[in-house]
C-alpha cells in the first residue's frame with residue numbers, strides 16, 4: 158500500500174492525504190431472497206487512498222455492485238463498518254455522503270440538452286449563475302464536449318452520453334466517484350478509447366475513482382490498484398502488475414489473462430523453493446512462500462509469454478518440461494502453441510514473431526518448454 162502514501166507531510170503531523178478516502182472494515186451484506194439468506198458480501202476489508210483509481214474486479218454475481226452500493230449508502234451492511242475520509246458513515250444516507258455514483262445506464266434527462274443535464278445539480282443547489290456557467294464550461298472542456306452543449310442525449314453516441322453522465326457527476330465536486338460498469342454498453346473500440354479518457358479525466362480532476370468491472374483488461378489498463386473479488390470475498394488486492402505477474406490464488410490466476418496451471422509433488426524443499434516431480438526428464442523449480450513439506454502437492458502458475466519453446470533440451474538453471482505440440486495458431490505478432498504434457502496438463506505458450514524462423518515446431522513435434530523459475534508462482 159506504499160503507493161497511496163505518497164504525500165508524506167510535515168513530520169509528526171497527520172496530513173489529509175494519510176486519511177484513506179474510503180474504508181470497508183469486515184463488511185458483510187446478506188439479503189433475504191424467497192425466505193433464504195444470500196450472502197452477497199462475506200467479509201470484505203479494503204482501504205482506498207485519496208486520489209486513487211481503484212477497481213473492484215470479478216465475475217458477475219461476486220458482490221461488486223453490492224460493495225459499491227454500501228460505499229454510496231444505497232445499502233446498509235449487515236455487519237462491519239464503512240468509513241469515508243476517516244468518518245464512520247455506516248448508517249449515513251447517500252445524500253449525506255460526499256460521493257457520487259455513475260451508472261451503466263447513464264440516467265440522463267432525455268428532454269434536457271447537454272448543458273442543462275450537467276448544470277442540473279448545481280442549479281438545484283442554488284449555486285449562483287456565474288459559478289454554474291464557469292463550472293459547467295470547465296467540466297465540458299475536461300470531458301471534451303465543448304460545442305455540443307445544445308444536443309439532446311438521443312442526438313449523441315453512447316460514448317458522448319457517458320461523458321455527459323461523468324461531467325454531471327463530477328461538476329458537483331464529490332470527493333469520490335463510484336462507477337459501476339460505466340462502459341458496459343459501449344462497443345469494444347469505443348470502450349478502449351473511453352478507458353484512456355477516463356484515466357485522463359481522473360488524473361485531471363484528481364479525485365478518488367472506484368471502478369467496478371468484470372473486464373480484466375479494463376481493470377489492468379486503468380487502475381492504480383485492483384481488488385479481485387470472487388464469491389463475496391476479496392482474493393487479492395494489489396497493483397495491476399502484481400496481480401498479473403503474481404496471482405495469489407488459483408482463481409486470480411485463471412481469471413486474469415491466460416495462465417497455465419501445473420501441479421506436482423514436492424520432492425526437494427529448501428526454505429524458498431521446491432522441486433516438483435513431473436515427468437522423469439522434467440525439472441520444475443518453484444519459489445514457495447508458505448511451508449511446503451516433501452510429498453505435498455504444489456500447484457503453480459506460469460504465464461504463456463514467459464515460456465520458451467525448443468526442440469532440444471535446454472541448458473542452464475531453468476524449469477523445463479517435455480511435451481507434444483497439439484496446436485499452433487498464428488496470431489500476427491505472436492504464435493500461440495498448445496503443448497500437451499505426459500501427465501495430461503496442456504500448456505499454452507506465446508512466442509513473439511521476432512524472426513521468420515523463431516521456431517520450427519509443428520503439430521505432433523516433441524518439444525521442451527522452459528522458463529526462469531522466478532517466473533512461476535506457487536498458488537494458495
Ligand SMILES: Nc1ncnc2c1ncn2[C@@H]1O[C@H](COP(=O)(O)OP(=O)(O)O)[C@@H](O)[C@H]1O
Pocket residue numbers: 188189190195196197215216217218219220221222223224
Ligand atoms: N437485492 C438483492 N436481493 C437478493 N439478492 C441480491 C440482491 N442484490 C444482489 N443480490 C445477490 O448478491 C450477489 C452479488 O450481487 P452483485 O453485488 O450485484 O454482484 P456483481 O455486481 O459482482 O455482479 C448475487 O448472488 C446477487 O444475486
Ligand SMILES: [Mg+2]
Pocket residue numbers: 218221222223
Ligand atoms: Mg454488478
